[in-house]
Amino acid sequence: MKFEATKRQKDIYLQGFAGTKPVVPVRFDKLEAMAKQKMSKEAFAYIAGGAGLESTMENNRRGFDAYQIIPSMLQDVAKRDTSIQLFGYQLPAPILTAPIGVLELAHPGADIDVARAASGLGLPMIFSNQASFPMEKCAAQMGSSPRWFQLYWSKSDELTKSLLHRAADCGCSAIVLTLDTTMLGWRPRDLDLAYLPFLGGMGIAQYVSDPIFQEMIRDPAFLASITNEGGFSIRKLVNLIRLVNKFKGGSFFEKLRKKTPIAAVRKFTEIYSRPSITWKELAFLKKHSKLPILLKGILSAADAKQAIEYGMDGIIVSNHGGRQIAGAISAVKALKGVVAAVDGKIPVLMDSGIRDGSDIFKAIAIGAKAVCIGRPYAYGLAIAGEAGVREVLQNLMADFELTMGLCGCRTIKDIGPEKLTNP
Ligand SMILES: Cc1cc2nc3c(=O)[nH]c(=O)nc-3n(C[C@H](O)[C@H](O)[C@H](O)COP(=O)(O)O)c2cc1C
Numbered sequence: 001m002k003f004e005a006t007k008r009q010k011d012i013y014l015q016g017f018a019g020t021k022p023v024v025p026v027r028f029d030k031l032e033a034m035a036k037q038k039m040s041k042e043a044f045a046y047i048a049g050g051a052g053l054e055s056t057m058e059n060n061r062r063g064f065d066a067y068q069i070i071p072s073m074l075q076d077v078a079k080r081d082t083s084i085q086l087f088g089y090q091l092p093a094p095i096l097t098a099p100i101g102v103l104e105l106a107h108p109g110a111d112i113d114v115a116r117a118a119s120g121l122g123l124p125m126i127f128s129n130q131a132s133f134p135m136e137k138c139a140a141q142m143g144s145s146p147r148w149f150q151l152y153w154s155k156s157d158e159l160t161k162s163l164l165h166r167a168a169d170c171g172c173s174a175i176v177l178t179l180d181t182t183m184l185g186w187r188p189r190d191l192d193l194a195y196l197p198f199l200g201g202m203g204i205a206q207y208v209s210d211p212i213f214q215e216m217i218r219d220p221a222f223l224a225s226i227t228n229e230g231g232f233s234i235r236k237l238v239n240l241i242r243l244v245n246k247f248k249g250g251s252f253f254e255k256l257r258k259k260t261p262i263a264a265v266r267k268f269t270e271i272y273s274r275p276s277i278t279w280k281e282l283a284f285l286k287k288h289s290k291l292p293i294l295l296k297g298i299l300s301a302a303d304a305k306q307a308i309e310y311g312m313d314g315i316i317v318s319n320h321g322g323r324q325i326a327g328a329i330s331a332v333k334a335l336k337g338v339v340a341a342v343d344g345k346i347p348v349l350m351d352s353g354i355r356d357g358s359d360i361f362k363a364i365a366i367g368a369k370a371v372c373i374g375r376p377y378a379y380g381l382a383i384a385g386e387a388g389v390r391e392v393l394q395n396l397m398a399d400f401e402l403t404m405g406l407c408g409c410r411t412i413k414d415i416g417p418e419k420l421t422n423p
């Protein structure tokens with residue numbers, strides 16, 4: 001059934017009349033506050049935090065605030081259509097779920113819950129390279145609904161190839177190469193808690209389910225090289241037991257003897273990213289994948305032009321939600337220059353800081369083809385699993401559709417830069 005904003009709005013009010021308030025808060029600040037209560041302090045810090053003093057996260061919000069909407073009146077907006085065409089699919093709204101790693105921190109249903117919620121609404125999900133469930137398991141939940149795969153370029157070409165092939169095999173219709181995380185940013189919230197989820201075997205499901213990776217961690221020379229770094233402590237023992245229990249296959253002692261869990265984490269930290277990659281290496285991706293390739297993390301017109309020169313099929317303007325560089329340009333501010341540089345040759349998407357329907361409207365008015373939602377859906381997941389993600393996405397769809405109509409726009413094509421002030 002077609003999603004309708006006014007129905008969503010009416011349902012909420014009618015349920016309120018019958019005494020039921022939304023379980024998942026609609027306001028972003030309340031959503032975040034409730035999610036915080038549901039998570040461990042380490043999990044919340046990992047999801048909510050950013051680089052340095054988190055000034056880029058603030059910039060992302062200020063960037064949106066700098067634009068103001070200029071609506072048009074008397075435009076007959078009784079019927080509204082928020083659908084778009086993107087890489088061969090008709091989407092009900094210009095909204096995708098951004099790739100978010102380690103979603104098990106928020107809820108045990110993690111990526112599986114997101115896959116069900118997004119596909120139930122016909123919105124594409126971008127599977128994270130750092131997912132908590134293998135892409136095949138998520139894809140199996142999604143029927144024919146669109147899904148993309150986000151890649152971090154590993155030090156192993158064989159592993160990269162394998163991930164690309166697996167993505168095509170499980171029905172992904174695009175590859176998103178994230179460029180901004182060749183190393184982890186300096187994240188004080190995580191550093192103060194001395195907490196990195198990957199060390200506990202979280203967020204490495206795409207690796208441990210991969211045949212090439214499995215081969216790598218069985219290599220006797222590699223296994224022999226694993227030593228105990230940093231001495232022993234009770235906490236370390238507890239963490240090791242948790243890590244071993246996370247892995248399937250064999251008894252606890254068998255897994256310990258084979259060193260599989262420890263080997264997987266060590267190998268992952270060794271190879272997950274290749275900071276030496278340059279533009280020239282993009283040819284490798286083109287050679288090994290027939291799918292459209294989008295570059296995520298572009299923030300300058302110069303890089304956008306390079307992306308076109310190197311034959312890329314799309315761009316996601318993003319600063320990774322302010323998690324990588326402190327004091328970086330807001331994604332929405334960067335969007336304008338990128339859109340101008342691309343000049344309609346390939347689709348430009350954006351994320352980082354989108355919190356409500358007016359943000360989506362502004363991004364589209366500046367020239368984005370679609371937006372990716374990040375932290376808001378992770379918070380919905382933390383609060384109520386699949387239903388929580390669905391609530392958040394439906395609220396954003398409704399808010400966007402109403403904003404569009406109230407601004408005098410019947411379709412996405414009616415949303416142009418004349419609807420915004422120039423900051
Ligand atoms: C907890 C967390 C994990 C993330 N993991 C990934 C990832 O695995 N791959 C990726 O390309 N981006 C990742 N991102 C970045 C998101 O895709 C997106 O760019 C960001 O969340 C947008 O910012 P916002 O959430 O503030 O709107 C992650 C973001 C968060 C908050």
